[in-house]
Amino acid sequence: xxxxxxxxxxxxxxxxxxxxxxxxxxxxxxxxxxxxxxxxxxxxxxxxxxxxxxxxxxxxxxxxxxxxxxxxxxxxxxxxxxxxxxxxxxxxxxxxxxxxxxxxxxxxxxxxxxxxxxxxxxxxxxxxxxxxxxxxxxxxxxxxxxxxxxxxxxxxxxxxxxxxxxxxxxxxxxxxxxxxxxxxxxxxxxxxxxxxxxxxxxxxxxxxxxxxxxxxxxxxxxxxxxxxxxxxxxxxxxxxxxxxxxxxxxxxxxxxxxxxxxxxxxxxxxxxxxxxxxxxxxxxxx
Amino acid sequence: xxxxxxxxxxxxxxxxxxxxxxxxxxxxxxxxxxxxxxxxxxxxxxxxxxxxxxxxxxxxxxxxxxxxxxxxxxxxxxxxxxxxxxxxxxxxxxxxxxxxxxxxxxxxxxxxxxxxxxxxxxxxxxxxxxxxxxxxxxxxxxxxxxxxxxxxxxxxxxxxxxxxxxxxxxxxxxxxxxxxxxxxxxxxxxxxxxxxxxxxxxxxxxxxxxxxxxxxxxxxxxxxxxxxxxxxxxxxxxxxxxxxxxxxxxxxxxxxxxxxxxxxxxxxxxxxxxxxxxxxxxxxxxxxx
Numbered sequence: 001x002x003x004x005x006x007x008x009x010x011x012x013x014x015x016x017x018x019x020x021x022x023x024x025x026x027x028x029x030x031x032x033x034x035x036x037x038x039x040x041x042x043x044x045x046x047x048x049x050x051x052x053x054x055x056x057x058x059x060x061x062x063x064x065x066x067x068x069x070x071x072x073x074x075x076x077x078x079x080x081x082x083x084x085x086x087x088x089x090x091x092x093x094x095x096x097x098x099x100x101x102x103x104x105x106x107x108x109x110x111x112x113x114x115x116x117x118x119x120x121x122x123x124x125x126x127x128x129x130x131x132x133x134x135x136x137x138x139x140x141x142x143x144x145x146x147x148x149x150x151x152x153x154x155x156x157x158x159x160x161x162x163x164x165x166x167x168x169x170x171x172x173x174x175x176x177x178x179x180x181x182x183x184x185x186x187x188x189x190x191x192x193x194x195x196x197x198x199x200x201x202x203x204x205x206x207x208x209x210x211x212x213x214x215x216x217x218x219x220x221x222x223x224x225x226x227x228x229x230x231x232x233x234x235x236x237x238x239x240x241x242x243x244x245x246x247x248x249x250x251x252x253x254x255x256x257x258x259x260x261x262x263x264x265x266x267x268x269x270x271x272x273x274x275x276x277x278x279x280x281x282x283x284x285x286x
Numbered sequence: 287x288x289x290x291x292x293x294x295x296x297x298x299x300x301x302x303x304x305x306x307x308x309x310x311x312x313x314x315x316x317x318x319x320x321x322x323x324x325x326x327x328x329x330x331x332x333x334x335x336x337x338x339x340x341x342x343x344x345x346x347x348x349x350x351x352x353x354x355x356x357x358x359x360x361x362x363x364x365x366x367x368x369x370x371x372x373x374x375x376x377x378x379x380x381x382x383x384x385x386x387x388x389x390x391x392x393x394x395x396x397x398x399x400x401x402x403x404x405x406x407x408x409x410x411x412x413x414x415x416x417x418x419x420x421x422x423x424x425x426x427x428x429x430x431x432x433x434x435x436x437x438x439x440x441x442x443x444x445x446x447x448x449x450x451x452x453x454x455x456x457x458x459x460x461x462x463x464x465x466x467x468x469x470x471x472x473x474x475x476x477x478x479x480x481x482x483x484x485x486x487x488x489x490x491x492x493x494x495x496x497x498x499x500x501x502x503x504x505x506x507x508x509x510x511x512x513x514x515x516x517x518x519x520x521x522x523x524x525x526x527x528x529x530x531x532x533x534x535x536x537x538x539x540x541x542x543x544x545x546x547x548x549x550x551x552x553x554x555x556x557x558x559x560x561x562x563x564x565x566x567x568x569x570x571x572x573x574x575x
Contacts, residue, residue: 018376021369028389028450031417035403047414047416047420048403099300115302121558122313126550126553129316129546134312155304155308159301161504164500171568188293206459210390213390217394254399254400258396265388275461
């Protein structure tokens with residue numbers, strides 16, 4: 001019993017630090033959440049924390065903002081469109097990047113390092129600079145306004161980060177694994193599918209989370225390549241039409257922000273279980 | 287795997303083709319435009335580059351970006367690493383991680399709104415709707431123009447928003463690697479009498495060095511391109527301009543495609559030292575594995 005108290009006491013600074021940071025990090029989101037349940041007039045006249053002065057006066061809260069965002073014409077359609085854009089635009093870059101990163105990490109060929117450095121360097125190309133030249137080609141190929149076009153575009157923009165992270169992770173896998181597989185006569189493809197991918201689940205999960213998030217929250221790429229028509233527009237586009245882009249309808253934007261972050265958060269929670277200890281246990285030289 | 291074969295090209299070709307079209311081609315296009323006049327239409331030699339390094343507004347943007355590079359990168363990577371390591375020891379790890387990650391999931395319009403509410407500034411005579419100033423006034427102080435006081439307060443106020451958003455990214459990337467370190471390795475060091483501090487610096491840190499470098503590289507690139515926070519919060523007013531916001535203005539507001547392109551090329555050049563460092567690191571990784 002007393003040893004338990006000692007343990008709790010010695011560990012308490014750890015908890016204090018963690019909880020303090022979590023509170024600090026939560027505060028802005030909490031403000032956003034509370035604001036999303038307040039009427040439009042209140043949002044711009046008093047601070048969101050003023051609800052705590054009368055926490056039990058429920059009339060100061062309203063779900064009207066949410067009702068307006070969710071029941072808006074076309075929001076259901078936009079949700080489906082968002083999914084239809086985001087899922088392939090998450091899977092495609094992961095596949096393409098994993099193959100490339102495997103070659104960069106474990107195959108020897110001329111120009112390998114130079115190519116790799118160029119790919120990572122491409123991360124710095126500002127997205128805005130690519131829009132006009134790409135759109136011109138898209139128009140000529142008939143790809144603008146199509147899902148295929150936007151899947152490929154998001155794949156292109158997501159590849160450098162995915163290749164970079166995968167190459168780093170794959171490259172850290174111990175050489176013994178590959179040597180013993182080679183002795184067993186496994187082909188490169190077999191090594192990739194049976195050894196590299198299963199051991200890289202945490203890296204794949206982190207790329208999946210971020211790519212999903214970026215595509216889901218993207219407005220610019222969708223606006224340029226898909227156009228604004230309602231039958232293809234994703235949620236970000238629908239919301240910005242509803243509230244006026246960067247407009248003053250803050251009460252709607254706060255509710256919309258929460259509606260649109262629900263799914264990425266669910267994905268984050270679902271993929272968290274792949275961040276497990278010991279996936280490399282027994283295969284790392286001590 | 288030294289035998290002569292070309293199958294590696296089958297693995298890299300899809301990625302190279304897609305990248306060539308979506309990033310290399312526009313990058314070349316941008317480089318060509320940057321040597322035009324300010325709109326990029328006729329040849330202008332180095333005039334756009336001369337503008338970047340002599341224009342007063344551009345110099346402020348370069349200075350601010352330098353501040354961003356140092357503070358933002360150090361804090362996001364440092365705090366992300368601390369969270370990845372510390373949260374592994376508590377039972378509420380998943381909830382705490384979700385909280386730190388949360389800001390990444392909020393669209394930048396959403397985060398812009400909420401931080402405007404936090405930094406909002408009104409004269410002392412009326413009620414404050416900004417949280418920070420409500421606290422300052424509550425403690426008996428004068429309200430502060432968080433986004434107006436130059437050059438330190440407003441730039442740090444903006445940088446903090448960036449840190450708030452991106453620390454979760456570093457935490458997730460670093461945590462994926464931290465979880466890959468076999469627990470037995472850490473346990474045996476502890477049994478040998480090493481304290482937590484020594485375990486971290488002698489075992490954890492060296493094993494995570496390459497992922498830390500990845501996180502730092504990503505943050506450096508992010509910060510060079512940082513745009514939306516400044517765009518939403520101040521649009522570069524009050525001496526808070528950054529390079530990418532300036533590029534956006536030149537491009538979409540003034541239609542100066544040549545100038546905007548030159549700014550983009552400067553960003554490309556700025557990343558070269560970081561890439562060379564990465565190259566050196568990968569050579570080392572290959573030498574030891």
